[in-house]
């Protein structure tokens with residue numbers, strides 16, 4: 001019985017560790033326009049183009065362009081922390 005409880009506890013702990021790990025993976029990166037230096041911050045979105053907050057750069061529509069200079073997504077570079 002106590003063995004089962006210990007096993008349950010360790011599986012709960014694993015789940016917590018895993019979910020923390022997943023959150024690190026999906027932490028959204030900022031992207032910088034290599035043409036004009038505009039920074040797309042996924043926590044803010046892009047109010048000029050009607051992109052709401054919490055949209056990762058990767059999931060922006062392919063026809064999304066830099067709201068500052070009109071460069072396409074290919075002109076953006078991921079910013080490493």
Ligand SMILES: [Zn+2]
Nearest residue numbers: 033036066069
């Ligand atoms: Zn730009």
